Amino acid sequence: MSATFQNRELVIPGDIIYEGRIRTGENTYRNQDVVIATRLGLVNYVKDTVSVIALQGSFNPMVGDLVIGEVKDIELGEWVVDIGGQIEASLSIPDAVDQPYQSSFDMTRVLDIGDTIIAKVVDLDRRKTPILSILGSGLGKVNKGFLFRISPIKIPRLIGKKGSMINMIIKETGCRVVIGQNGLVLIDGSNREKEEIVIKVIEKVNQEAHISGLTNRVQEFLKKLKEEKN
Amino acid sequence: MSKRTSKKKQWIRVDGRQYNELREVKIESGVLPNADGSAYIEMGRNKIICGVFGPREMHPKHMAKPNEAVLKCRYHMAPFSVDPRRSPAPSRRDQEITMVMRFALEPAVFLERYPRSSIDIYVEILEADGGTRCASINAASVALVDAGIPMKDLVSACAVGKIDDRLIVDLGDYEDKKGQSDLPLAYMPKLEKVTLLQMDGIMKTEEVEEAIKLAIDGCKQIYEIQREALKKKYGIDKTKMEEDTPDEDDAGDTTEVTEQ
Numbered sequence: 001m002s003a004t005f006q007n008r009e010l011v012i013p014g015d016i017i018y019e020g021r022i023r024t025g026e027n028t029y030r031n032q033d034v035v036i037a038t039r040l041g042l043v044n045y046v047k048d049t050v051s052v053i054a055l056q057g058s059f060n061p062m063v064g065d066l067v068i069g070e071v072k073d074i075e076l077g078e079w080v081v082d083i084g085g086q087i088e089a090s091l092s093i094p095d096a097v098d099q100p101y102q103s104s105f106d107m108t109r110v111l112d113i114g115d116t117i118i119a120k121v122v123d124l125d126r127r128k129t130p131i132l133s134i135l136g137s138g139l140g141k142v143n144k145g146f147l148f149r150i151s152p153i154k155i156p157r158l159i160g161k162k163g164s165m166i167n168m169i170i171k172e173t174g175c176r177v178v179i180g181q182n183g184l185v186l187i188d189g190s191n192r193e194k195e196e197i198v199i200k201v202i203e204k205v206n207q208e209a210h211i212s213g214l215t216n217r218v219q220e221f222l223k224k225l226k227e228e229k230n
Numbered sequence: 231m232s233k234r235t236s237k238k239k240q241w242i243r244v245d246g247r248q249y250n251e252l253r254e255v256k257i258e259s260g261v262l263p264n265a266d267g268s269a270y271i272e273m274g275r276n277k278i279i280c281g282v283f284g285p286r287e288m289h290p291k292h293m294a295k296p297n298e299a300v301l302k303c304r305y306h307m308a309p310f311s312v313d314p315r316r317s318p319a320p321s322r323r324d325q326e327i328t329m330v331m332r333f334a335l336e337p338a339v340f341l342e343r344y345p346r347s348s349i350d351i352y353v354e355i356l357e358a359d360g361g362t363r364c365a366s367i368n369a370a371s372v373a374l375v376d377a378g379i380p381m382k383d384l385v386s387a388c389a390v391g392k393i394d395d396r397l398i399v400d401l402g403d404y405e406d407k408k409g410q411s412d413l414p415l416a417y418m419p420k421l422e423k424v425t426l427l428q429m430d431g432i433m434k435t436e437e438v439e440e441a442i443k444l445a446i447d448g449c450k451q452i453y454e455i456q457r458e459a460l461k462k463k464y465g466i467d468k469t470k471m472e473e474d475t476p477d478e479d480d481a482g483d484t485t486e487v488t489e490q
Contacts, residue, residue, distance in 0.1 A: 056378030
């Protein structure tokens, strides 16, 4: 009944992170009486649970996730959207225009192939295909701004606790920033220079997500960038 | 081949190694920016680069399995990797090693977590000097971890051979060609399970048992180097994460915030 690593220590798949009975959290599995890590990451011991905070990984869609995707194809009554997961998502007409499906409906009028959309994962069907919806405020087709891609696993660091990190970035730069859980970030500012600052900051978060004191370092970094501009 | 010094009758291998000594192994992870995970390995004079993509959509779609992911491998030797030049077309040997690599890695990966998708491993041999299949498995397992694919354990591989009726670990090209026997073995060190065992040539039963022991020792040495390679990328060991890091519950809430 003991932890075999220190809290927040780097572990590698196969490492035994706990001996004894305990609840297994993310990125772990139980093998008889021991708990083993399945991903490279930082081990996290909380009360009665042991988990690993992954440092690498792909996007795994969950219900409620806000995602940014590209329309790849139009099929009968639904759009096929690439959201960067291992399976392409689908968006059906009732989830896009709030009206039932009619065969005479011209789907390209709403969304065409190549369009970028902000959508919400409302469901996963029994084959785990994400079902999207663009009904709601802030959702729908993207008309301006540009996209920036970071590792999906670092999105929580970019948002920060209760949005502290992203709110700080928005406040300092005045750009509109939409973060998709799939690793795509939409940046839309009043001029190019402001957008450049946001990109540099996001890159810094992406690289240094696992090192402590991130918010403070980013704040200083933002100040420095602003001074350089003036 | 062997050399005997007259006084001590000490037996040394052609490149001056002891019978159980590995070649110098260097591994680096995350070398390819466009791959999801990658690794570069130098094992003696072998130089191998490996990229992992996925889990991603399976193409062609009808090949996808409804219950688990498909691990696709590609082992390829560059035309300039050996002397004389080699045809870049995939040979029978390439196909065999591709399959063998897949079998060696499959038990370590949680394929059932990604139904209907594929995980692609591309291994390119830049310079070959014997034992490329083992080196490829070593690189591929580091690259898989680097891609963030959930795994039960790392896979380490090492070969043992017989030359002059003596067992030797980690054969070079010369020993591979002139030797009597060759036994590559892949091993999951923490789970203590063998995932690949092949053999060429002739060995006695006792020799096979001894060879497996030697190979497992070799795998354990390589495992430590793989570990270091993965840790080195982050340059940290005990650095604590930020105190206000979102907990796992917070991680899911995305906020769309717009400037007023």
